[in-house]
Every structure is written in structure tokens, then in C-alpha cells.
Amino acid sequence: MLPALMQTLALWALLRLLLRAEAPRQGARRAWLYGTAWLIGATGWIYVSLHHFGGMPAPIAGAAVLLLSAALSGYLAAVGWAWVRWRSGVWWRDAGMFAGLWLLAELARALIFTGFPWGASGYGLIDSPLDRLAPWLGVYGLGAVWAWCVACLACGGRRWAAPVPLLAWVLALAWLPSARFTQMHGQPLRVALLQGNVPQDEKFANERIVGMLVWHAAQLKAADADLVMAPETAIPLLPAQLPEGYWDALVAMFGEGSGRAALIGVPLGSFEQGYSNSVVGLKAGQADSYRYDKHHLVPFGEFIPTGFHWFVALMNMPLGDFSRGPLDAPSFTVRGQRIAPNICYEDLFGEELASRFADKARAPTVLANVSNLAWFGDTVAIAQHVQIARMRSLEFQVPSIRATNTGATVVIDAFGRVTDRMPTQTRGVLNTQVQGFAGQTPFAWWASRFGLWPLVAVGLLLAVAGAGRHRLSDSAPPTPVG
Structure with a gap:
């Protein structure tokens, strides 16, 4: 509840400042400063990747974080400008207009230039009454409802009696027991989640690779579980490129008679065919190994935008240009559970994961994320990624299991609760179990068919419907507030 309360107070303060803005340009500046501060706090860990592991000089790395945050805050600057210019002065219309603009800004950040919606407002609402709306609306719809609630309070001014009934209705709805759209499926899986805790500056060092391979092979062999998961790469x-016989030995570990399966993060491909950041699934009875190739690649880390090869060279990244895998990837079946792998920050894009839920009969019963967050050190990025995974479980009402290099290696149930976890920055294996759930939430239904476009339409409708006839120009006096 504390993150939700803090971001609510921050947005309320911004709205009160926007109500006092003397011109649209002033509203844009205030919203831009708010957004820049928000995103620096949410993405400051990028500095660790650029400076400590990429070798970028500290001033340049700090400037890069600042410039990224400032650029992404341009969407919120547009919100501040448009709301100050077109608000009507009628509190309920102004609140609806702000919610629509806020929704459009978050969607723009999620969709434009491959999308980078890290720090979207809906993630801060986990464990608040409003998170019950996630399986209906998704993280961005949830953020829009929250923005509307805060705008009702801010625009009501001293007229507290006006917005209170509407807010009371929303909160009463949110306090009701969560609607359940999925049901337990099959028997619980015993899982072993590996956390190698390999420092990023050692991960590709020739003198360290053999020890890393030996440790992972030993844990894969020793694990007494239905499914063993090893992290990204x-x-x-x-x-x-592996030592002779190493890969064949891994395949044999999970062959006939083993009764076990594995998901292992490993790069695949060739110079001629291109390379992929992949997960290989091993189990008995399959002619070919299961393969999942990462679909949503990280700009500058896994693919190089045209004209930016100099930037990757400056960062000294060992991995450069990967090929993109298909969006609608099949699941990996283990003892009747349909496991849907995703890699690193792919679980930030719930609308893309939703494509796997289009067919209710074949929809995943467990989400499985493999990550290597060693790039970002022991920073808030680890906790943020857990929040992201929790939101995906809330949206789809299926559990999530996460095997990571440095943390957080966790199990999340179908209702977004962390049920087991391993300490970060430690080496070991989390032996636990996960209960699969089958079904389809409203969010999974509409997002699998239409993506985020229904929310774009709602945002436009709210923004246009709430706009007043009289526009405030950059030279007009401010509208009095209560």
C-alpha cells in the first residue's frame, strides 16, 4: 500500500500545480519535470549497466539516464499542455479528460519505438484495493482508473462532497473478493529454480566459463524435480562452442527414464542464420528439443537500431544483434502443465504475452521467466521486476516462476502473491512447487485479439469528451481553483 499512497500524493500534487498553471506551456513544463523525476527514480539502475559494466564514463552514463528520462517524459508534457489548455472547469469532465490523457501517455510509452513502459503507474498499485481490476483492465487500464480517482480528488477542490460518492463506489468495488476466471489445473509441479549468481563482469570471461558450466551441469543433474529451470544465458x-560432449550430456540427463524436464537459457544460431537469445526445453519423448526464441528484444543490448552501432561499441557489449522469435510461441508441456517461457523484460509486455492465451484450450497454465539482471547490480531493478511478474499473474490469473542469475528467483501464485523466493545475490537452487491454473481472464481475451488498441480508443474518447469548448491560450489568465 505504501507505494500506491506515495505515488497518489505525488500525482495529486502535480494536478494541483496544473490547476494553477497560468498557461499550457507552464502545465507542460510542470508535467515534464514530474515525469522526468519519476523516471529517473524508476530507471536509475541503467547507470549501473552503462558505467560499471559497459565502461561508459560516469558523467556520460548519468547524462544518458537523464536524457532518456527527459525524452520519455515528453508524453507527460503533452498531457500537461493539453489538460491545461482544454479543461472545462467542471470537475468530473476534467477528471475524465485527465484519465484519458494519462492513459494515452502511458500507452505511447509502451508502444512507440519498441516500447519502454518500465515504471508504469499500475505497477505501484499492487497490494492496493485497485489491483482487483487487473484481470479486467490490465496494468494500463488500472493506471487510468487510479489517475481518474486522484483527479477527482484534486479537481474537486473544496467541494469534497462532489467526487466522494464516485470514489466510494470504485473503492467498494475494489474491496470485493477478486473475481476468479481460472481454475486449478492438474497436479502441482515440483520445480528447481537455479540461481548461479555469476557477476556480469565474469560471465563472458574465458577463465570463468568452465567453472560456470560445471556448476550449472551439476545442479541440472542433481535436481529432484519435475522441471528444472536455468536462467537466461x-x-x-x-x-x-561448448566443451566436447557437454551439450549431449545435458540432453541425456533428461532423456528416457529420467522423469524430468528442463528449461535452459542459451544462445542459439549461426553466423549464416543469425543468432537468438533462447530457451531450450529438454524432456523424454520429443524428437527435437523445444525451443523458444526471445521476441521482444532490448534496443542496444540485443539488436542495434540503424545508425547506432557506435553506441554499442562505446558500451563494450559482448552480445550485439539477435534475431527476433515469433510472437505466438507454443508452450512447453510438463506433466500436463503448459509452461510459457519468456526472457528477461519480455514480461513487461503483457499484451504480447496475451497472444498465447487466444485459444483458451491451449492457453498457458504457468508463466516461466528466465532473466539475467546482473547487468544492473543489486539495485531496485530486481524488486521492480518482481512487481512486473506479479502484475502478469494478476492479469492472467496464472502463476509465474522465475529463474534468474542474481535474483529475484521467486514463485508467484495465480493471484499475484509471492509464495517462495530465494535471497538475491546468492548462489543456490530454490526447490519448491507451483500449481498451474487454466482459463482466460477478460484482459487475456481482449488483449489477445486486439492488443492495446481498445485502451487507445478509450483514452481518446475520454480526452475528447472531457475537453471544454473554451481553450486557455499561453497568454490567458489562470482559471480559479477551489
Whole structure:
């Protein structure tokens, strides 16, 4: 509840400042400063990646974080400008207009230039009464409802009696027991989640690779579980580059008679065919190994935008240009559970994961994320990624399991609660279990068919419907507030 309260107070303060703005340009500046501060706090860990592991000089790395935050805050600057210019002075219309503009700004950040919606407002609402709306609306719809609630309070001014009934209705709805759209499916899976805790500056060092391979192979062999998961690039070399017999031995571990399965993060491909950041699934009875190739690649980390090869060279990244995998990837079936892998920050894009839920009969019963967050050190990025995974479980009402290099290796149930976890920055194996759930939430239904476009339409409708006839120009006096 504390994150929700803090961000609510911050947005309320911004709205009160916007109500006192003397011109649209002033509203844009205030919203831009708010957004820049918000995003520096949410994405400051990028500095660690750029400076400590990328070798970028500290001033340049700090400037890069500032410039990224400032650029992404341009969407909120547009919100401040438009709201100050077109608000009507009628509190309920102004609140609706602000919610629509806020929704459009968050959607723009999620969709434009491959999308980077890290720090979207809906994630701060986990464990608040409003998180019950996640399986209906998704994280961005949830953020829009929250923005509307805060705008009702801010625009009501001294007229507290006006917005209170509407807010009371929303909160009463949110306090009701969560609607359940999925049901338990099959028997619980015993899972072993590996956390190698390999420092990023050692991960690709030749003198460290053998020890890393030996440790992961030993844990994969020793694990007494239905499913063993190793993190993203737990095996940092292509199978053809591994010591002779190593890959064949891994495949044999999970062959006939083993009764076990594995998901292992490993790069795949060739110079001729291109490379992919992948997860390989091993189990008995399959002609070919299961393969999942990462679909949503990280700009500058996994693919290089045209004209920016100099930037990757400056960061000294060992991994450069990967090929993109298909969006609608099949699940990996283990003892009747349909496991849907995703890699690193792919679980930030719930609308893309939703494509796997289009067919209710084949929808995943467990989400499985493998990550390597060693790039970002022991920073808030780890806790933020857990919040993201919790939101995906809330949206789809299926559990999530996460195997990571440095943390957080966790199990999340179908209702967004962390049920088991391993300490971060430690080496070990989390032996636990997960209960699969089958079904389809309203969010999974509409997002799998239409993506985020229904929310774009709602945002436009609210913004246009709430706009007043009289526009405030940059030279007009401010409208009095209560």
C-alpha cells in the first residue's frame, strides 16, 4: 500500500500545480519535470549497466539516464499542455479528460519505438484495493482508473462532497473478493529454480566459463524435480562452442527414464542464420528439443537500431544483434502443465504475452521467466521486476516462476502473491512447487485479439469528451481553483 499512497500524493500534487498553471506551456513544463523525476527514480539502475559494466564514463552514463528520462517524459508534457489548455472547469469532465490523457501517455510509452513502459503507474498499485481490476483492465487500464480517482480528488477542490460518492463506489468495488476466471489445473509441479549468481563482469570471461558450466551441469543433474529451470544465458556459449560432449550430456540427463524436464537459457544460431537469445526445453519423448526464441528484444543490448552501432561499441557489449522469435510461441508441456517461457523484460509486455492465451484450450497454465539482471547490480531493478511478474499473474490469473542469475528467483501464485523466493545475490537452487491454473481472464481475451488498441480508443474518447469548448491560450489568465 505504501507505494500506491506515495505515488497518489505525488500525482495529486502535480494536478494541483496544473490547476494553477497560468498557461499550457507552464502545465507542460510542470508535467515534464514530474515525469522526468519519476523516471529517473524508476530507471536509475541503467547507470549501473552503462558505467560499471559497459565502461561508459560516469558523467556520460548519468547524462544518458537523464536524457532518456527527459525524452520519455515528453508524453507527460503533452498531457500537461493539453489538460491545461482544454479543461472545462467542471470537475468530473476534467477528471475524465485527465484519465484519458494519462492513459494515452502511458500507452505511447509502451508502444512507440519498441516500447519502454518500465515504471508504469499500475505497477505501484499492487497490494492496493485497485489491483482487483487487473484481470479486467490490465496494468494500463488500472493506471487510468487510479489517475481518474486522484483527479477527482484534486479537481474537486473544496467541494469534497462532489467526487466522494464516485470514489466510494470504485473503492467498494475494489474491496470485493477478486473475481476468479481460472481454475486449478492438474497436479502441482515440483520445480528447481537455479540461481548461479555469476557477476556480469565474469560471465563472458574465458577463465570463468568452465567453472560456470560445471556448476550449472551439476545442479541440472542433481535436481529432484519435475522441471528444472536455468536462467537466461546460464550457458553463455553456443552449443557448438561448448566443451566436447557437454551439450549431449545435458540432453541425456533428461532423456528416457529420467522423469524430468528442463528449461535452459542459451544462445542459439549461426553466423549464416543469425543468432537468438533462447530457451531450450529438454524432456523424454520429443524428437527435437523445444525451443523458444526471445521476441521482444532490448534496443542496444540485443539488436542495434540503424545508425547506432557506435553506441554499442562505446558500451563494450559482448552480445550485439539477435534475431527476433515469433510472437505466438507454443508452450512447453510438463506433466500436463503448459509452461510459457519468456526472457528477461519480455514480461513487461503483457499484451504480447496475451497472444498465447487466444485459444483458451491451449492457453498457458504457468508463466516461466528466465532473466539475467546482473547487468544492473543489486539495485531496485530486481524488486521492480518482481512487481512486473506479479502484475502478469494478476492479469492472467496464472502463476509465474522465475529463474534468474542474481535474483529475484521467486514463485508467484495465480493471484499475484509471492509464495517462495530465494535471497538475491546468492548462489543456490530454490526447490519448491507451483500449481498451474487454466482459463482466460477478460484482459487475456481482449488483449489477445486486439492488443492495446481498445485502451487507445478509450483514452481518446475520454480526452475528447472531457475537453471544454473554451481553450486557455499561453497568454490567458489562470482559471480559479477551489
